[in-house]
Amino acid sequence: MLEQRTGKTLTSESDQAAQLYGDALDLILGSESGAAETLDRALALDKNFALAAAARYYVANDVGEPDATGYRDLAQRAALTASDWEREHVEVLVGLIDEPGATREKAEAYLRETPGDLLVMSQLAGTLFFYGGPTKLETVLGIFEAAESVLGDDWAFLARLGFAASEAGQYQRARQLIERALQMRPQALYSIHALAHLLHDEGAAEESATLLRDWLAKHEDTARAGQMFGHVHWHLALDEWQMGERDAAMRRYLEFSAPATTTCGPILTLADCGGFLLREYLKSGQPLPLRDDVLAHIERVWGMIGHPFIALHVAGLYASAGDLAGLERCAKAIADTPAGPNRDTSLKLVSALSDYVSGQFPHSVQTLATLSRGARIGIGGSHVERILVDLLEQSATARA
Structure with a gap:
């Protein structure tokens, strides 16, 4: 059977398993419910199906399954008896997940030869949105x-x-x-x-809210376990917050987008809780204690604190709670990371947030003014993160 996007032959003992793999790819690429279960069915039919095992590792790693590495090991073993392109697919996909910086050039070269491999392309794009500078x-x-x-x-x-x-x-x-x-x-x-x-x-919050409410009314039941379900609700909560419906927005965040309730993986979960709670603090000026699920999630991602994206959201969470000790903890941990642009940007973000919480608004503004457009893009993530920094800067300017 041919893989639907590359047109290349799949190595599988079972046509049904190959069909299930194609179905699972659509679910993965749509961030929809059921990808893991569909791949498990494919692997039950063909336990040596390298691409299905690699895709299963992709899903397991994204949501933080504790036994994710077992699927990686299975994919790498199965790839030994697969075709050349399948071995390369497994090698590149696993590399982008485990060692994204070291795999970037290999992935770009692979896509020049196999431009239809949308799973690899998507993972490479995600890596670049985070690490691409x-x-x-x-x-x-x-x-x-x-x-x-x-x-x-x-x-x-x-x-x-x-x-x-x-x-x-x-x-x-x-x-x-x-x-x-x-x-x-x-x-x-x-x-x-x-x-x-x-x-x-x-800036079209009302249009977005109408769109998302209509979409959820039609698709919520089938989307509920999808990997971006909590994030879509976060967007609706953000729309509500922007329209002044702040109590409704907080209820939606807690029900669908908080670390204890979301369907998202660790990084997107951090972005959603950090981005929402910092926005609320900047608007209200009133710190709120961090819930246990948020504190636990900070520890889950703490090992990456030197990256500006992580630093912004973790420090933003501590700032939203008025926790200067937590912000100092961030600064000390970042200072111990290797010198370079990431460390510099991370330290500036933490410093600006610390000054804001301390009421030193002019100094917060001065620090943020040193972040160039390129540095702000290099924080990682999407335009949503750059807007969050803009909101901090605007609020500090207004209070100064």
Whole structure:
């Protein structure tokens, strides 16, 4: 059987297993419910199915399953008897998950030879959004545009190309691409999330809220276990918050998007709770104690505190609680990381938040003013993170 996007032959003892793998890829790329279970069924039919095992590792790692490495080991063993392209797929996908920096060039070379491998392309794009530095927006868009002649009519590709175009500021083009993707597969969480991001960047909270409420009314039951379900609710909570419905927004955040209730993986969970609680603090000026689930999640991601994305959200959480000791803990841990742009940016973010909490608003503004546009892009994540830094800067300026 041929893999649906690359057109290459799958090595599997079972045609049914191969079909299930294709179904699971659609669920993964849509961030929809059921991918893990579908891959488990494929592996039950063919325990030596390398690509299914690699995809299962992708899913398990994304949501933080404790036994995720077992799927990685299975994929690597099974790849020994698979075809050349399947071995390379497994090697690149696992490398991007485990050692993203060291695997980037290999992944880019692989995609030049196999431009239809959207799972690898998606993982590479995610890596670049996090680690790609000041030029990441153009780089990610270029990677997707290079595959347009091969995947141009694929709904999952259109959604990702649209998201990349949106991040690069091409909103009209992005909207056309994402809406086309939603027409083709309306239940895809990834696609509705991409449109919510675009509307957030355009400041269209009311339009976004209407869109998301309508979408959830139709698809919530089938999307509930999807990996972005909590994040889509976060976007709706953010819309409500922006429209002044702050109590409703907090209830939605706690019910669907907090670490104890979300379906998202560790990094997106951190971004959602950090971004929401810091926004509320900047608006109200009133610190709120961090709940146990948030404190536990901070410890879960603490080993990455030297990365600006993690530093922004962890320090933002401590700031939202008025916890100067927690902010000092961040600064000390970051100071012990290797010297370089990431450490410099992380320390500035923590310093600005510490000054804000301490009431030293002019100094907070001065520190943030030293962050160039490139440094802000290099924080990682999406435009949502850059807007969060802008909100901190605006609030500190107003209070100064």
